Amino acid sequence: MEEVSLRTAAKLREFAKKVKGKVGDSSAVLFYLIFLKNSLILFFSKYGSKMGFIRDITLGQYHAGHSLLHVLDPRTKLLASLILMVCLLFAERPGSIVLHGTFCLLVWRLSGLPGRLVFGNLKPFLWIVSVTALVHIFTAEGRVLLIVPVFDWSISDQGLANALVYSARLLFLVLFAAFLTLTTPPTELTDGLEKMMSPLKKLRLPVHELALMMTLSLRFIPILIREAERVKNAQLSRGVSLEGPFLQRVRALLPMILPLFVLAMQRSEELAVAMESRAYSGGQGRTSYRELTMTQNDAAAIGLVSLVFVFTVAMG
Amino acid sequence: MSREPIINSVNFRLHILASLFAALTAVGAFIRLPIPYVPLTLQTFFVILSGALLGPRFGALSQILYLAVGLLGVPIFANGGGPGYVLQPSFGYLLAYPAAAYVIGFILWGWNPSGAPPKLATLRILTANLAGLCLIYLLGVMGLYFNLNFVMGKTTTLAHAVWIGCIVFLPGSVVKVAVATFLVPKMQRVLVMRST
Numbered sequence: 273m274e275e276v277s278l279r280t281a282a283k284l285r286e287f288a289k290k291v292k293g294k295v296g297d298s299s300a301v302l303f304y305l306i307f308l309k310n311s312l313i314l315f316f317s318k319y320g321s322k323m324g325f326i327r328d329i330t331l332g333q334y335h336a337g338h339s340l341l342h343v344l345d346p347r348t349k350l351l352a353s354l355i356l357m358v359c360l361l362f363a364e365r366p367g368s369i370v371l372h373g374t375f376c377l378l379v380w381r382l383s384g385l386p387g388r389l390v391f392g393n394l395k396p397f398l399w400i401v402s403v404t405a406l407v408h409i410f411t412a413e414g415r416v417l418l419i420v421p422v423f424d425w426s427i428s429d430q431g432l433a434n435a436l437v438y439s440a441r442l443l444f445l446v447l448f449a450a451f452l453t454l455t456t457p458p459t460e461l462t463d464g465l466e467k468m469m470s471p472l473k474k475l476r477l478p479v480h481e482l483a484l485m486m487t488l489s490l491r492f493i494p495i496l497i498r499e500a501e502r503v504k505n506a507q508l509s510r511g512v513s514l515e516g517p518f519l520q521r522v523r524a525l526l527p528m529i530l531p532l533f534v535l536a537m538q539r540s541e542e543l544a545v546a547m548e549s550r551a552y553s554g555g556q557g558r559t560s561y562r563e564l565t566m567t568q569n570d571a572a573a574i575g576l577v578s579l580v581f582v583f584t585v586a587m588g
Numbered sequence: 589m590s591r592e593p594i595i596n597s598v599n600f601r602l603h604i605l606a607s608l609f610a611a612l613t614a615v616g617a618f619i620r621l622p623i624p625y626v627p628l629t630l631q632t633f634f635v636i637l638s639g640a641l642l643g644p645r646f647g648a649l650s651q652i653l654y655l656a657v658g659l660l661g662v663p664i665f666a667n668g669g670g671p672g673y674v675l676q677p678s679f680g681y682l683l684a685y686p687a688a689a690y691v692i693g694f695i696l697w698g699w700n701p702s703g704a705p706p707k708l709a710t711l712r713i714l715t716a717n718l719a720g721l722c723l724i725y726l727l728g729v730m731g732l733y734f735n736l737n738f739v740m741g742k743t744t745t746l747a748h749a750v751w752i753g754c755i756v757f758l759p760g761s762v763v764k765v766a767v768a769t770f771l772v773p774k775m776q777r778v779l780v781m782r783s784t
Contacts, residue, residue, distance in 0.1 A: 397676075400675075445675065458660070458662055461660050484603075485604075485610070485649075486607070486656055486657050486660070488604065488611075489607040489608070489611040489614070489653055489657055490611075490657060490662065492610075493614050493662075496615045497615055497618070500615060500619060522763060522766075522767065529633075530774065533637075533775055534778055536608055537779065539608070540601075540604045540605055543604055544600060544601050544604050547604075
């Protein structure tokens with residue numbers, strides 16, 4: 273009995289050595305993780321929803337409200353997120369991570385947003401965050417806390433700290449961006465961007481046109497999604513099949529894409545005519561229904577964010 | 589039906605078309621085609637079309653718009669959106685879209701600002717599309733490599749990056765390029781019809 277277990281242990285060790293020779297360092301682990309993820313995508317594309325032609329998206333994740341964060345000027349919010357994101361690049365010690373964490377919580381309390389909405393934004397980033405954390409756990413030098421038995425990878429205190437810092441940085445980055453888009457409607461964002469960029473008009477950059485085009489494409493997206501759904505249903509009801517051999521499926525794409533494209537062209541032509549008939553003539557002397565104004569709140573917000581910036585840079 | 593567009597408002601129409609193509613590219617990320625083993629979305633497909641149909645300048649502009657809207661926080665990239673997306677490993681591919689649209693537009697339109705020649709040789713369209721595709725993969729893999737090495741802070745060899753960032757997705761892209769090559773002349777006709 274003992275002999276068997278000894279032999280198994282020896283075999284296991286040999287196998288581990290072989291695997292380690294192949295797997296090498298953790299960069300290979302990373303590689304295998306990503307490869308696994310891609311294979312999963314490939315696998316599910318076969319068995320994934322056949323009729324789920326269009327993935328559900330919630331567009332413009334704006335969540336209406338009257339909180340302090342909602343009433344801030346979009347320019348303030350844009351500037352603040354920019355500062356915070358630069359700031360996160362400087363955060364390298366656990367201390368500044370804690371600072372950012374508390375600030376994040378504070379902003380969340382001020383925003384009055386439901387937590388599910390805010391933290392749901394982290395979902396698409398979870399795998400990259402976990403890969404980052406894993407890689408850092410296994411690679412840093414330091415006091416060894418634990419050794420993974422078969423593979424001989426060691427976990428050190430430094431590795432744990434690095435994993436915490438790097439993954440927290442990514443998470444906070446996503447969260448700050450989420451606060452911006454959850455409390456500001458997209459049109460207000462493009463408005464704010466236009467106002468912030470307007471000094472660049474002197475460099476002959478068509479700021480107004482760019483902002484207008486961004487608003488237009490935002491408006492086009494839900495329209496096109498609806499049209500795509502309609503085209504799909506119309507063609508399916510005419511007997512176009514999305515199943516069968518490979519070439520047949522590829523051929524079935526054409527009656528989906530071409531009508532969508534023609535409909536989109538029609539839409540854009542209608543829009544052009546509508547704008548021309550209302551005498552749209554560019555940004556010169558154009559007034560807007562909502563005027564952006566800065567208040568004391570905005571000054572306070574910028575001040576607070578600058579304070580966080582100074583502290584982070586000081587702490588490292 | 590003549591090829592002469594309405595001169596005074598053609599520029600205005602191109603602006604609107606550019607925003608339309610930005611939206612199409614965004615929607616393309618969410619239209620998943622049920623073809624086995626190939627994760628196929630229509631995204632690069634619309635990148636190719638924007639360059640081929642709008643020309644280098646407006647094609648690239650439409651892709652820049654797409655990037656700008658996504659970076660502003662509207663979740664129109666494959667994994668969401670927002671300024672934090674710069675840190676995603678796949679950001680290189682997105683950055684390549686304007687460049688690819690420009691190259692494709694340039695190969696098809698040349699220095700001619702009023703449009704591509706009405707009858708384009710299939711070979712020329714194919715060459716343009718393949719050039720665009722290569723550019724997307726080149727920048728995409730470079731972005732991936734850079735991201736893995738410097739953002740996630742882990743050294744990866746270039747061969748690994750090429751494998752996970754390119755080889756796996758190549759079959760789907762080839763299908764897309766084939767379909768796009770076939771569709772460009774058809775869509776060109778639709779576009780000309782609309783603008784006269």
